[in-house]
Amino acid sequence: MARTLNNCPAPAKLNLFLHVTGRRADGYHLLQTAFQLLDHGDMLHFSTRDDGRIRRTTEVDGVPEASDLIVRAARLLQAKSSTRLGADIAIDKRLPMGGGLGGGSSDAATTLIVLNHLWQTGFDRTELMQLGLQLGADVPFFIFGQNAFAEGVGEALAPLATPECWYVVIEPGVAAPTAAIFSDPELTRDTKPVRITDFPEASTGFGKNDLQVVATRLFPPIAEALKWLRQFGDARMTGSGACVFCAFFQEHEAEQVLQAVRSTGSRNWKAWKAKSIERHPLSNLLGS
Numbered sequence: 227m228a229r230t231l232n233n234c235p236a237p238a239k240l241n242l243f244l245h246v247t248g249r250r251a252d253g254y255h256l257l258q259t260a261f262q263l264l265d266h267g268d269m270l271h272f273s274t275r276d277d278g279r280i281r282r283t284t285e286v287d288g289v290p291e292a293s294d295l296i297v298r299a300a301r302l303l304q305a306k307s308s309t310r311l312g313a314d315i316a317i318d319k320r321l322p323m324g325g326g327l328g329g330g331s332s333d334a335a336t337t338l339i340v341l342n343h344l345w346q347t348g349f350d351r352t353e354l355m356q357l358g359l360q361l362g363a364d365v366p367f368f369i370f371g372q373n374a375f376a377e378g379v380g381e382a383l384a385p386l387a388t389p390e391c392w393y394v395v396i397e398p399g400v401a402a403p404t405a406a407i408f409s410d411p412e413l414t415r416d417t418k419p420v421r422i423t424d425f426p427e428a429s430t431g432f433g434k435n436d437l438q439v440v441a442t443r444l445f446p447p448i449a450e451a452l453k454w455l456r457q458f459g460d461a462r463m464t465g466s467g468a469c470v471f472c473a474f475f476q477e478h479e480a481e482q483v484l485q486a487v488r489s490t491g492s493r494n495w496k497a498w499k500a501k502s503i504e505r506h507p508l509s510n511l512l513g514s
């Protein structure tokens with residue numbers, strides 16, 4: 227009989243800062259970043275199948291079923307385990323693609339966590355994180371399941387206490403392709419490494435996003451959104467863009483900024499607010 231688990235969140239992340247500290251021999255960049263989970267994201271629905279087929283039952287614009295990270299995550303877990311089961315997976319896609327919010331990676335992580343549970347494939351958190359890394363550098367963080375200081379390409383993770391905040395996020399209406407940002411000749415790759423203990427637990431605004439200079443030059447709408455949001459605080463870009471964010475300690479401050487975004491009217495922006503969360507909502511499906 228089919229086992230079903232509906233309303234499984236795939237939360238967004240913000241990179242509170244992102245420093246590029248070097249480059250590996252294979253061209254991948256060494257980073258230091260603070261990953262922050264938000265109470266806003268995609269929502270996935272799972273139902274097991276006895277015939278072993280993996281199907282995405284929702285159309286997602288611009289992402290063919292076979293290349294969807296959800297389908298790839300399910301196939302990977304199937305291949306690495308001895309399960310004969312398959313799954314139907316539906317998604318309410320809320321996060322923009324190429325937004326720097328980790329949407330695809332979070333979808334993949336939720337898929338690995340939920341199917342590992344429904345299929346009873348028995349991988350522990352560390353094993354699932356290793357599988358996830360094959361799908362993308364941000365996937366292990368979502369399986370790690372708590373706010374983190376990350377190094378390497380994002381896979382070396384340590385728990386990080388972050389300020390409790392409300393974030394206003396603006397989607398500036400462009401997608402910033404990660405590869406184009408990292409390969410830009412003007413990207414600085416030599417920020418001096420920081421230590422996890424340098425990160426302040428109770429205040430915002432630590433460090434910077436080294437990808438922002440390149441992204442704002444390549445995509446002027448990102449620069450415009452940052453300039454506008456800066457009237458209210460230390461606005462910065464998340465990941466390789468395109469979304470920008472600003473932190474507020476009170477919900478009503480964030481709400482006022484949201485209303486101000488909306489009253490700008492004609493701009494091609496979408497904006498929302500979200501609260502910081504400490505744990506991934508599905509963290510209890512995995513052991514400690």
Ligand SMILES: C[C@@](CO)(OP(=O)(O)O)[C@H](O)COP(=O)(O)OP(=O)(O)OC[C@H]1O[C@@H](n2ccc(N)nc2=O)[C@H](O)[C@@H]1O
Pocket residue numbers: 241253254255256257259325326327328329331361362363364379380404405406408464465466467
């Ligand atoms: C920048 C970050 C920060 O959290 O997030 P996003 O903005 O994408 O959400 C991540 O490191 C994104 O990692 P990931 O999601 O795996 O990137 P991919 O799309 O696979 O990378 C596309 C390309 O960007 C380059 N790339 C990516 C990551 C990295 N540390 N160094 C790189 O040089 C590589 O050329 C790679 O082929």
Ligand SMILES: Nc1ncnc2c1ncn2[C@@H]1O[C@H](COP(=O)(O)OP(=O)(O)O)[C@@H](O)[C@H]1O
Pocket residue numbers: 288289293294295296321322323324325326327328329330331333404465466467468
């Ligand atoms: N389920 C998915 N959701 C979003 N993007 C996906 C998904 N599966 C594959 N992708 C591909 O991954 C790319 C990066 O998407 P996403 O993770 O949302 O952005 P970012 O890495 O900037 O946060 C998309 O442009 C898309 O082509």
